[in-house]
Amino acid sequence: MLKRRVGITTKTTAIIVAAIILVVAGGTSAYYLTLPTKPPPGGTVKVGFSISLTGNFNVEGAASLNGMKTATQWLNSNGGIIVNGKSYNITLDYTDDASQTSNIVPLYTKLVQQDNAQFLLAPYSSGLTAAAAPIAEQFGTIMLSHGGSADSIWKQGYKNVFEVLSPASTYLRVAIDWLKANHPSDKLAVIYAGDSFSTTAALAAINYSKAQGFQVVYQSSYPTTVNDVTPQLTAAKSAGADDLLGGGHFNDGLLLAKQLAQVGWTPKFISLLVAVTEPTFQQQLGTAANLVTGPSQWEHTVAYTSDQAKSLGLDWFGPTVAQFTQLYQQVSGGKTPTYHSGEAAGTIFVLAKAIQSANSFDTTSVKQVLSSLNFMSFFGQFQVDQTGKQTAHSMVLVQWQNGVLKVVYPTTVAETQPQYPYGA
Amino acid sequence: MVALAVILSDLLFGIMLGCVFAVVAHGLNLIWGVVKVVNIAHGEFIMLGAYGAYFLNVFGGFNPLLSAVVDGALGIFVGYAFYFSFLHRELRGKERITQRSEMVTLVSTFGLSLFMSNLAVVAFTGDFVGINWSPGTVALGFLELPLGALYVTILAVLIISTSVVFLDRTYIGNAIKAYSQDITATQLVGANPTKVASLATALGFSITMAGGALLTVWIPTGINPYMGALYAPISFVIVVLGGPGKMLGSLLGGLTLGVVIDVLQAFVPVSLAYAVAFLLLIPVLLFRPEGIVK
């Protein structure tokens, strides 16, 4: 009896102690973790975002971050953003998101609530952008997208989300446009990776090419975990296809180009998503890369100039393409900017230009400017429709020619003519 | 309407793919059949073999076939290390593996798989890499077959048939077979059970890592830290299809899977072909738990 009473008292004490420890530990850690960081010092504007430094998108994420850093450094050392005659510097506030959608909600809520970021940039990829958009919407903070190209993001009625890059559905158009002008009777095969971005791009290409009068004799997608596309290439060849369009991310482009040799098919024209713009594409493939084309959001050799902007009646804002590329090499330790760097950096200039034109940091005024803004930077043209979707930025077609990646189409920004057929 | 030529080509490519799958799964089959342990980290050792071939190519100019030999030798050491750190405690002095030991090895090799694949991301980066080795193609009527894949097919068949001969015709082989049937019987033929089990594990790892090297010929760009996540399940299915411990079962299971995946693609989307291939495991387990052929 006595023993039992002691047991109960011990238990009660243990419960109380445990509860007190829990409350104190929980309370203190929550207090420290949610402590708002100091407001930014006068004369700066804080831009918050998460970026994929690990996980699936680590390569794209690293290139994007370097692009943003380059753009910020250029702006800050060239007078900053001018509002009411006063100059403001940009500070970047970012963390890794491990390429996982589940991290986005905590990270973006923290950016807005704790870090007091005045403007947001979206994370890389459509899935992560979709997870971040409701937060931008809830807190009425402007968010610019540099790597989320799925068209359906802009069908959700968001008022604070603006796209700086061309949507996924437009990627392969530029190749089809060139074919239409030069080889309109080619039969097409479209083979693409079964991920969100590649599927959107490829299905849009199939519709567009049919509308342009092309015959698509073979189409197929494959899961991205698969490392073997010989059955599809064989089928496309035997269906009598002349040209091959499609691909996916870097690995997919390389896979298609390499396995073409295995099945003994030499298409006349090849245009592959993403992979082609990477220098390692050519290093890994050697001669097989020669005359492969691909769409690109931007290249450091593309010829956007202030003269071109002037001829279109547009403002020019920010550095020239050469200035940007040079500074990027300093910032990144000798790397050449990829299009991911370009689109991320372009986003910073869009934001700076919009704030400067609004002459205010107020979200409503900046939003108003963004929805009607039409200008050109080193990244190309910017203009969005009423949903926030990009309409003016155009893709370019690039081609490997004797070991050099050249911008070949559209003619206005091209360095040289495309060469046809592949394998010649 | 699918052209006959396409189906024929898919069939040939499927047979070649099946042989590569078979050799990749063969090491798992040996260990599973003899030591009765399933190595969940099997895919990570395939990955290790593939990276071995990649680095030997980059730094030594080795082609994947040569690298397979080096990988195979390395695999012996890796296998012994694995046996004594993961299996020995559970198997030592036991007449048959207990349910509890089975769980311990399952969970510990699962941890090993997490550890290895994520360490590989840090060590090798997450980029996909591949080996530039292409000995050309050979024309076969209206078809062109890649010579590299053909060599790998021949080697795969060679490795598997050698292991059959080894188990049937040599003293050590017989001891391994005896162990797989009854651990106490091993002692009756005068062999030390630990020596036999560790040797079988080492051989299994040797074949697994060599298989990883041979696989690189078939997947021109697919070497990456997470590649095990595809080839481990494929290996599991192959071993179940063929029946754990049946050496020719690897070949049978591999060919079934390779042909199903490639030929089905002529009729249904690629994803569904893979889904069917994976799900083949269920009816086989239900109706033929000893493998397709008795």
Place this chain on the structure above:
Amino acid sequence: MRIAGLGVTFFGLLALMLLLLILPFAFPFSTSVIVINLLFYTALAYSINFITGMTGYVSFGHVVFLGIGAYALGASADVYGLDPVLGVLLGAALGLVFALMIGLVTLRFRGVYFAISTVVIALAALNIVLELPQLGGSQGIILNLGFQPYSWYYTIWGIVLFEMLITYYINRGKLGLGIRAIKSDEDAARSVGVNVSALKLYLFGLSGLFAGAGGAVFAWTTSGVFPYETFSLNFSLQMLAMIIIGGVGTALGPILGAVVVYLPSYYFLTVAIGTQLIIIGFAVVVIALFIPEGIVGTLKRRSASLRELLE
């Protein structure tokens, strides 16, 4: 279930849950959303604990139920504009149904055969969803259900509370006796008259139900469902690691494991990038080989006073 039999662990967990009940009002959203994620992982850990923790059947492909729940909410909200709370219920229902169907077949397989059959089912499910245009195919579904921290929070809180109570109910009650018999020796349990097949199916169904509910919350909070992300085997591996580290089959183990695994991996995003899964993998190896009972089990074994307090 006698109230007198409830110990410190029960009241401790109850106190914790009550504290968590008021947390969203005491702290800003930025805290609540971290706790939402923590509770999401806790829910997954309790879910897999029902089958793997209690019976020893390792479900490597448990993510398949999470995926089914996520798609249930995603498709119903996207196509029919269903309220997300109903979507969570639908996710739970479909998780249950699929678990019963899959379990009816796969629970016949023992040990590694069960483990492997769950992996191939998860992989096959991903490959099938990729070809279902009704579910968005490879493009997935993008949702706009808004930023709803309170609804997210209390939904996932409720799921976790349910799981804790049911875990207690099973462990303490008559069911627990039979289940522990299965875990130690299935054939022996069958021979003394335990209805082994029904018990296993019951537990698998429960685990599918809660994984489905958790998956629906995942789709709701991340405003979208994407095949590769949703069916990522990483989720299976994380759930499993959580209960192995925390202590399989216990009532305290899953939440402890979730805290130990999730919170560091969130804060590591800024510090030790990319190392958390290496550490978790290493921890699982060490625990499996040397202390298979996990944190809770080991504490109980080491200390007589804790043996009574921890469950």
